[in-house]
Amino acid sequence: MSNKRAKIRAEIRNTRKNLSNNQQIIAAQSLKMNFIQHLKSEKTTNSKHIAIYLSNDGELDTSLLIKELWSLNHTVYLPIIHPFNGANLLFQRYEKNSPMRANRYGILEPKLNCSQICPLPVLDYLLMPLVAFDKQGNRLGMGGGFYDRTLARLHEQNWQKPQLIGLAHECQKVEALPIESWDVPLKTIITPDKTYCW
Numbered sequence: 001m002s003n004k005r006a007k008i009r010a011e012i013r014n015t016r017k018n019l020s021n022n023q024q025i026i027a028a029q030s031l032k033m034n035f036i037q038h039l040k041s042e043k044t045t046n047s048k049h050i051a052i053y054l055s056n057d058g059e060l061d062t063s064l065l066i067k068e069l070w071s072l073n074h075t076v077y078l079p080i081i082h083p084f085n086g087a088n089l090l091f092q093r094y095e096k097n098s099p100m101r102a103n104r105y106g107i108l109e110p111k112l113n114c115s116q117i118c119p120l121p122v123l124d125y126l127l128m129p130l131v132a133f134d135k136q137g138n139r140l141g142m143g144g145g146f147y148d149r150t151l152a153r154l155h156e157q158n159w160q161k162p163q164l165i166g167l168a169h170e171c172q173k174v175e176a177l178p179i180e181s182w183d184v185p186l187k188t189i190i191t192p193d194k195t196y197c198w
């Protein structure tokens, strides 16, 4: 692993964890408004299949957005670390009363129920956590390689769906990330302040 990537990861995780509760609440409200605005700008009104994540480690809080998506009749999914290969993600439906369990990192995920797994190409939007992003839309995650491995096959083809959207605080932006061959760049990143499009 590149030292430079590890250093950026450690620094930004620290900055992000030091955001106050108040800053996190305001950020969560802005994220909700910005993503709903993004959906409206696409001029499609039917209900969508949207994968998101439950926040951890100072990540942008998604809880308000998830409630809003449910109330607008969108179908929400969360990542599950693959129970057999442990290296890829599956996306399983998430409802208010879904049975949950903590994964190996202590992050809650739905208990595996194969009938509720959504194949990747059926998802309309994949909202991804990240640690750092740069001005070209490159993404640095927590270091597990889960999203990159899960998206690798899709990335080799000229895929239409899902639209990949990174969610981050503005303080997670850096000038330029050292990139690796497997990194999947993002077309959109939503922060509480701005929606970046490439």
Ligand SMILES: Nc1nc2c(c(=O)[nH]1)N(C=O)[C@@H](CNc1ccc(C(=O)N[C@@H](CCC(=O)O)C(=O)O)cc1)CN2
Residues within 6 Å of the ligand: 053, 054, 055, 056, 059, 079, 081, 089, 105, 107, 129, 130, 141, 142, 143, 144, 145, 146, 147
């Ligand atoms: N909210 C959220 N969910 C997610 C991710 C994420 O980045 N954020 N992931 C995105 O891929 C996957 C989990 N990836 C993760 C990778 C590392 C750590 C982590 O805390 N690592 C510790 C070391 C833990 C250990 O090995 O025991 C650390 O770096 O301190 C957390 C999640 C799936 N779910």
Ligand SMILES: Nc1ncnc2c1ncn2[C@@H]1O[C@H](COP(=O)(O)OP(=O)(O)OP(=O)(O)O)[C@@H](O)[C@H]1O
Residues within 6 Å of the ligand: 001, 129, 130, 139, 140, 141, 142, 143, 144, 145, 146, 147, 148, 149, 152, 180, 182, 183
């Ligand atoms: N497409 C892939 N095929 C095989 N291995 C991969 C692939 N993508 C990533 N990896 C492995 O995963 C490890 C971690 O990758 P990286 O540091 O880019 O993760 P990350 O983007 O920070 O994490 P995440 O995607 O989980 O948020 C790398 O050392 C690499 O070996």
